[in-house]
Amino acid sequence: MRVSAYLDHAATTPVLPEAAAVLAEHLSRTGNPSSLHASGRAARRVVEESRERVAAALGARPSEVLLTGGGTEADNLAIKGLFWARTAQDPARRRVLVSAVEHHAVLDPAFWLAEHAGAEIVLLPVDDEGRVRLDVLRDELAAHAGTTALVSVMWANNEVGTLQPLAEVVSLARARGVPVHADAVQAVGQVPVDFAASGLDALTVTGHKVGGPVGVGALLARRDLPLVPVLHGGGQERGVRSGSLDVPAIAAFAVAVERAVEAREETARRLGGLRDALVAGVRAAVPGAVLRGPADPADRLPANAHFTFPGCEGDSLLYLLDSAGVECSTGSACQAGVPQPSHVLLAMGLDESDARGALRFSLGWPSTDEDVAALLAALPGVVERARAAGLAGRPRAGAL
Numbered sequence: 001m002r003v004s005a006y007l008d009h010a011a012t013t014p015v016l017p018e019a020a021a022v023l024a025e026h027l028s029r030t031g032n033p034s035s036l037h038a039s040g041r042a043a044r045r046v047v048e049e050s051r052e053r054v055a056a057a058l059g060a061r062p063s064e065v066l067l068t069g070g071g072t073e074a075d076n077l078a079i080k081g082l083f084w085a086r087t088a089q090d091p092a093r094r095r096v097l098v099s100a101v102e103h104h105a106v107l108d109p110a111f112w113l114a115e116h117a118g119a120e121i122v123l124l125p126v127d128d129e130g131r132v133r134l135d136v137l138r139d140e141l142a143a144h145a146g147t148t149a150l151v152s153v154m155w156a157n158n159e160v161g162t163l164q165p166l167a168e169v170v171s172l173a174r175a176r177g178v179p180v181h182a183d184a185v186q187a188v189g190q191v192p193v194d195f196a197a198s199g200l201d202a203l204t205v206t207g208h209k210v211g212g213p214v215g216v217g218a219l220l221a222r223r224d225l226p227l228v229p230v231l232h233g234g235g236q237e238r239g240v241r242s243g244s245l246d247v248p249a250i251a252a253f254a255v256a257v258e259r260a261v262e263a264r265e266e267t268a269r270r271l272g273g274l275r276d277a278l279v280a281g282v283r284a285a286v287p288g289a290v291l292r293g294p295a296d297p298a299d300r301l302p303a304n305a306h307f308t309f310p311g312c313e314g315d316s317l318l319y320l321l322d323s324a325g326v327e328c329s330t331g332s333a334c335q336a337g338v339p340q341p342s343h344v345l346l347a348m349g350l351d352e353s354d355a356r357g358a359l360r361f362s363l364g365w366p367s368t369d370e371d372v373a374a375l376l377a378a379l380p381g382v383v384e385r386a387r388a389a390g391l392a393g394r395p396r397a398g399a400l
Contacts, residue, residue, distance in 0.1 A: 098122070
């Protein structure tokens with residue numbers, strides 16, 4: 001099947017040509033950056049120069065960039081490593097505050113700690129646009145700062161695109177001496193991300209969301225932030241993240257981050273215009289469609305548009321669009337063959353039937369007007385067919 005429109009860049013975006021060229025160049029070279037001979041030293045030079053480029057692009061010091069195998073590993077290192085370090089300092093610090101709309105790469109490590117390490121998880125509620133409730137965070141910290149290990153609130157939501165009030169989150173936590181981590185995987189290259197200026201203690205970024213390869217990322221962490229390793233072995237990366245470093249991927253990652261940040265303003269302007277055209281087109285083509293997330297485009301990622309379609313199953317919409325050559329995603333998960341609603345939409349107050357009719361359209365650096373046009377041409381017929389099929393588990397009108 002020929003793909004006429006790829007609208008799932010929030011899941012992964014194509015590798016930038018310049019990043020691909022760097023990746024290919026270094027794949028032909030040999031050298032472990034932990035080795036002391038000439039090839040090892042050359043590989044180490046590439047790693048350290050790449051670290052410097054990532055740091056410069058994201059407002060960090062090179063020594064604050066811990067290279068990882070991607071965003072999930074970086075989130076796990078932040079949540080588990082910080083929790084274990086804080087409880088080692090004071091066993092009473094067992095509360096982990098995370099927003100209810102975090103990616104599972106944050107939520108699942110937190111709940112793993114609750115099951116296996118005695119953590120007490122507090123899910124911070126959000127409003128109907130997916131924005132964390134600062135009043136609840138303020139009250140939690142006022143009452144339990146002395147027993148709180150960390151706070152984790154994402155920079156921008158991966159499903160509905162909501163930009164979180166991180167400056168206020170950091171201000172509230174810092175006043176109580178509680179470290180803050182943010183997953184910024186979706187934010188880099190779309191909105192300004194400056195680690196030093198943010199006041200964060202730790203920040204996650206990954207390569208394949210910004211035009212780099214899959215399987216490489218970084219945790220930016222203050223030098224004085226205590227972290228217990230999740231991986232053990234050779235003691236690479238400040239002794240916090242063991243494992244031989246993937247030199248070609250790291251070099252390509254650095255180029256992709258650098259290019260994404262350099263082009264951010266123009267990319268955000270262009271993709272924001274495409275997003276606005278997509279939103280207007282969907283509303284015109286399917287009048288019942290409901291845009292989820294912030295009503296003000298300035299409060300959401302410029303490349304994100306998330307809709308629910310009443311009376312439709314999101315999976316049905318996705319597969320029907322896919323058969324028409326339009327690729328997007330649905331926020332729902334499928335467990336044992338049964339569609340499950342998105343935890344993000346449920347946290348925003350949607351009921352299960354509305355939440356199950358969700359589709360996320362996300363744009364990226366190769367996106368064009370033709371991609372939007374292809375979606376709008378296919379969507380009305382797809383929605384009509386999906387509504388005729390109805391929601392899974394719910395009889396169609398007139399059915400016995």
